Amino acid sequence: MKTSWRSASLVASAAAVLALTTACGQESGTSAVGSQNVGATAAAGDYGSVPAAGTSASPSNGYGADGQNLGTQTTPAGKLAVTDNAELGKMLTDGAGLTLYRFDDDTAEPPKSSCDGDCATAWPPVPADDASAGAGVDKALLGEVTRTDGTKQLTIGGWPAYRYAKDAKAGDTTGQGVGKKWFALAPDGKKATLASLPELSVRKDAKLGDIVVDKNGHTVYRFLKDVAWPDPISNCIGACLDKWPAVGPVEANDTKGLKKSGLMAITRPDGIKQMTVDCWPAYTFAGDEAPGDTNGQGVGGTWYVMAPDGKPIGAPKK
Structure with missing residues (x-):
């Protein structure tokens, strides 16, 4: 050549x-x-x-959890905890150990959720009822926002909190980075950062x-x-x-x-x-x-x- x-x-x-x-x-x-x-x-x-942006490479509903046994994951948050993850550092989990997430299309000031319909099926909003601060969680950062359907959603530092339907067990973080808009919540409401x-x-x-x-x-x-x-x-x-x-x-x-x-x-x-x-x-x-x-x-x-x-x-x- x-x-x-x-x-x-x-x-x-x-x-x-x-x-x-x-x-x-x-x-x-x-x-x-x-x-x-x-x-x-x-x-x-x-x-x-x-x-297109926000969709997956396979046939999808655009929210990253289609084709799964989604369930509702609408159980109360319980006592929130700080979990150490090898890749994400310190992240926030609910009382069952499930990872909590935030959405870039939402706002924290004022708190507002932009995830409804199919999005809320793939990313179930965390109810504000019964949420409490465990060790390492600042109680003052816990709040709530009223969703379009009238339900109250938990907020962390103003950011609405979600679970992810693909997370099957405590410690799963399959929602991290989905659509380049979904990220695990750090204890202060910011994005958990990759190590x-x-x-x-x-x-x-x-x-x-x-x-x-x-x-x-x-x-x-x-x-x-x-x-x-x-x-x-x-x-x-x-x-x-x-x-x-x-x-x-x-x-x-x-x-x-x-x-x-x-x-x-x-x-x-x-x-x-x-x-x-x-x-x-x-x-x-x-x-x-x-x-x-x-x-x-x-x-x-x-x-x-x-x-x-x-x-x-x-x-x-x-």
Whole structure:
């Protein structure tokens, strides 16, 4: 494949190829976080559809809990408690240990809920009745708001509080980040904040095993139409990148659990810098609404979750 750096002498060309082979063509190559020009790219189809904002990647009612045994979850809040979560830090739970959430479309001053109808089925409002402050909860932050149906909903620091229909047991946080508008409540009514993660790290997925995630916990993918050796080449361009954003450059010392050889940044023809794992370009998926989602797995038969060694998990064997 002809690239700009091969315009030098044969000796220089051979040295460049050897250096790139060490980074991209051998298992024992030296870890490299640098910049390579990916060369020309080709248009790519089969990059999947992305739902409108606030909807999920599968057929849905738009609130992230369709197809579930929703239940009502309208039991009283009971004594609220502060729970330590490994990823979210301190978060607020009800008397049964269920996570409480807030909605970005609501307001706290004055308190107002914007979640009714199907939304309130997926995100049951927490009744204000019988709510009390447990250890670590400031009683002064507890309040209530009158909903459109006349019922009283619990507020924390002015923010209306909800449970999530997909949370089946105490400690579940499946609602975190859904639609990029729903977040676990911190004890002061603010959003529970994700603990600091490396730029790229490894997470254990119940179905797929060890997978690569970014600093926000979002799944990282590989495109089977890309090329890794001798030049890393991304064949996802134009509209494809709208659905599969390129993972930006990452320093090797800001990764955890990934294969170090072939860990490098490339500069695409469109000027975007993109990270590679084992020299394979890395992407996230716009259809993943929340950390832990893997909605891009198998899309078009060409997109697969990336393993720590850069391989595509579940891709057909060649």
